[in-house]
Amino acid sequence: MAQLKVHNSLTPGGTVPFLPLEEGKVSWYACGPTVYDHSHLGHARNYVSTDIIRRIMRDYFGYQVKFVMNITDVDDKIILKARRAKLLELEKSKTYTEPELAKLAATAFQSYAEGNLPELLKDGSKLSPRNYAERRDAAYGKVLAGGTLNGEGKPGDAEAKMKMHLSNLTAASQAIQENKVFGGADEVLLPYLDSLYKDSIDGKDHTIFTKVTQYWEAQFMDDMDNLNVMRPDYITRVTTYVPQIVTFVDMIVEKGFAYEADGSVYFDIAAFEKAGNPYARLCPNSRNDKALQEEGEGSLSKNLGGKRGPCDFALWKKSKAGEPVWPSPWGEGRPGWHIECSVMASDILGSQMDIHSGGIDLAFPHHDNELAQSEAYYCSHGQVHNWVKYFFHMGHLSISGSKMSKSLKNFQTIKDALKNDYTPRAMRIVFLMGRWNDGVEISPDMRKQAEGWETTINNFFTNTKSLIMQSKSAEEGLKTLSINGKSGGLHETLEKAQSEMQSALTDSFDTPRAMRILAEIVRDANKHDSEPGSATDITGLKSIARWITKMVGIFGLDANASPPYEGLGWTNTASNAHLSTKEIVEPYVKVYQSVNSEVERLALHSDSLDALMAEDVDTKFSGLEASGTKDSEALAMPYLIAVSKIRDELRRIAPNSESKKQILTLSDRIRDNDLTDLGVYLDDRSVDQGALIKFVPKAELLAQREEKAAKEREKTAQKEKARLERERIELEKAEKAKLSPMDMFKDDRFSAWDDKGLPTKTKEGEDVPKSALKKLGKEWERQNKLHQEWKAKSG
Structure with missing residues (x-):
């Protein structure tokens, strides 16, 4: 097997061989979510892509993967969310007069604008919900129209943030004017409210915060289950690791790589580097990025002082009023953001791990700080310690040029996406079509491309299963066959695709190439099957279909399948365990009997048709029943094949039969009603080939039937509309024809006429111009012709 190579953020510039610490085993820590709001498509991109790689490593390369993921259930965002929710709950319990509530809302409105959108207050006058819209459009009209604030370049995160704040103020403006302050x-x-009352929150009452995080963690896990993301082998939570975090930090202080200042503990980057350790190994160019550093420290930590170096970061934070607290040697406080992962990963995986993964936006400062503090903890006697061998960073998802994030509120939740736009499989296909470490831009083409790929695979599975079941032995066709079975020309096609797949997946899990390989082998198999005069290579098709089934299973595209993915096609979840075999086939038997009755009623006197109707279908079914199978499709095949053959014969004899109309009506009814209602589609081929029986989800067939019926109704309506329009025109024409040409110009436009009724004088008494007389004469001739025809018809 070719050597697996991977993109490793620690060694930029290409792929490197993947050599785990222990042969055949992989230790992996993934940064999990900060749980305080809905999970969005950016999270789906990260965790689905991670899941794809994890599955490939386990099910394709055969590694034993130990997978750990943390839940961040205490940080600045969570504190703010939980604290404010509590304060709002308390505020709603107060009794306010209408003027008091209006004053509170107006003050909050002004305060929000001052803090986030100062352009609204440039003229110095007071902002109010009533004058807000006018000022908004004047100050931020360009941004709202899709431009940038300075009129240059493309909008990015700054503009997205402005739009979020403007949206909040717009909603609040309307709500306040409608006296719907709470809620709107x-x-x-x-x-x-947070600025007024945050000090009233008891930091020792952790339930204020865990009530929020436990709810959102459950929502996140539900989203991951719906996306078929495998649960981690270990889930760690920050709040259950605080004592271990204190011990970990204390060791770093003892080694001289951290220091206490005013109740907080900071990592000493200068001391760390002086000891020969590199800092910011992942993103050396970002080490002095103040904005990223502040984001990493959190919005509540801006006023914590005492740092020796500007890049030093907090391992332990002194808690301010309204923040959760835990005891420590440095006083009551809470963990820094970065330290949590170091402690939890080390607790499960030890002093080294093979893989650490997360979104690309975590590379600096989060992962760089993780590396520094962990390697400071483990290094000894001046020896540099490598905590992580391979860093995998998933490319982020963007929308309109801006990173999708909860803080910017420019996201679509996973729940909404699955409800309105994607199936879980379609979303995973989209991510498979992009490299895991590249960014993905949301666009309509993404879904269209994914839908096309899925349709290709769906059709191939359906057609192959149909061909297998209609081959000489339906029972034999359903038995397990090695995916490497010899099968003529298609065997070489399969071997080539398998070799290419190996090459793609060993190249740092190149799933876009892998998806193309699967689509291409389907194309080649279809081309082989459709070549004129060639016999269908059932064995070859079956081998290819089973290999594709295995690969889509490995990629996590079949939520109902499990390793080693040895079936054919998508897993059928319908359970017939509670039904007898006769109960399973009863609907198909009824259709078969109904078709026989209808054909007998037609009395067609066809020897070939009589022979088909005399076949002992029940005996064929009994043979399958005796095999012990509960596969509804296999059990139904004897009756479906009989119905299909009868219908094929009806189609063959119809053109020369006196009952042609009745035969074709029955043929359409069998296909469009009887079998559609069973989730069976007859794909009509040439009369000699006969129809191909396909099992298709009933809902899909019914939707297609309704769409076809709707088009017919629309066609009928258009015909009726056209008929009515023709009748209207004919009536108008007939009404016009009743008018004698002698009278057609006798109105106030003229004052004199000749003996034919043609005008000679205008209403002013002047002669009608010759040019006008010529035109009027032509009109007179046309009307005279119409009038004479009308007189002749009316007698």
């Missing part, structure tokens, strides 16, 4: 204006009310 919460987004501007919450930060104001």
Whole structure:
């Protein structure tokens, strides 16, 4: 097998061989979510892509993977979310007069604008919900129209943030004017209430915060289950690791790589580098990026002082009023963001791990700080310690040029996406079509491309299963066959695809190439099957279909399948365990009997048709029943094949039969009604080939039937509309024809006429111009012709 190579963020510039610490085993820590809001498509991109690689490593390369993921259930965002929710709950319990509530809302409205959108207040006058819209359009009209604030370049995160704040103020403005402050204006009310009452929150009452995080963690896990993301082998939570975090930090202090300042503990980057350790190994160019450093420290930590170096970061934070607290040697406080992963990963995986993964936006400062503090903890006697061998960073998802994030509120939740736009499989296909470490831009083409790929695979599975079941032995066709079975020309096609797949997946899990390989082998198999005069290579098709089934299973595209993925096609979840075999086939038997009755009623006197109707279908079914199978499709095949053959014969004799109309009506009814209602589609081929029986989800067939019926109704309606329009025109024409040409110009436009009724004088008494007389004469001739025809018809 070719050597697996991977993109490793620690060694940029290409792929490197993947050589785990222990042969055949992989230790892996993935940064999990910060749980305080809905999970969005950006999270789906990260965790689905991670899941794809994890599955490939386990099910394709055969590694034993130990997978750990953390849940961040305490950080600045969570503290703010939980604290503000509690304060809002308390505020709603108060009794307010209408003027008091209006004053509170107006003050909060002004405060929110001052803090986030100062352009609204440039003229110095007071902002109010009533004058807000006018000022908004004047100050931020360009941004709202899709431009940038300075009129240059493309909009990015800054513009997305402005739009979020503007959206909050717009909603609040309307709500306040409608006296619906609570509910409609919460987004501007919450930060104001927090500024007033945050000190009243008891930091020792951790339930204020865990109540929020436990709810959102459950929502996240539900989203992951719906996306067929495998659960981690180990889940760790920060709040259950605080004592271990304190011990870990204390060791770093003892080694001289951290220091206490005013109740907080900071990592000493200068001391770390002085000891020969590199810092910011992942993103050396970002080490002095103040904006990223502040984001990493959190919005509540801006005023914590005492740092020796500007890049030093907090391992332990002194808790301010309104923040959760835990005891420590440095006083009451809480863990820094980065330290949590170091402690939890080390607790499960030890002093070294093979893989650490997360979104690309975590590379700096989060992962760089993780590396530094962990390697400071483990290094000894001046020896540099490598904590992580391979860093995998998933490319982020963007929308309109801006990273999709909860803080920017420019996201589509996973729940909404699955409800309105994607199936779980379609979403995974989209991510498979992009490299895991590249960014993905949301676009309509993404879904269209994914839908096309899925349709190709669906059709191939359906057609292959149909051909197998209609081959000489349906029972034999359903038995397990090695995916490497010899099968003529298609065997070489399969071997080539398998070799290419090996090459793609060993090249740092190149799933876009892998998806193309699967689509191409389907194309080649279809081309082989459709070549004129060639016999269908059932064995070859079956081998290819089973290999594709295995690969889509490995990629996690079949939520109902499990390793080693040895079936054929998508897993059928319908359970017939509670039914007898006769109960399973009863609907198909009824259709078979109904078709026989209808054909007998037609009395067609066809020897070939009589022979088909005399076949002992029940005996064929009994043979399958005796085999012990509960596969509804296999059990139904004797009756479906009999119905299909009878219908094929009806189609053959119809053109020369006196009952042609009745035969074709029955043929259509069998296909469009009887079998559609069973989730069976007859794909009509040439009369000699006969129809191909396909099992298709009933809902899909019914939707297609309704779409076809709707088109017919629309066609009929258009015909009726056209008929009515023709009748209207004919009536108008007939009504016009009743008018004698002698009278057609006798109106106030003229004042004199000749003996034919043609005008000679205008209403002013002047002669009608010759040019006008010529035109009027032509009109007179046309009307005279119409009038004479009408007189002749009316007698």
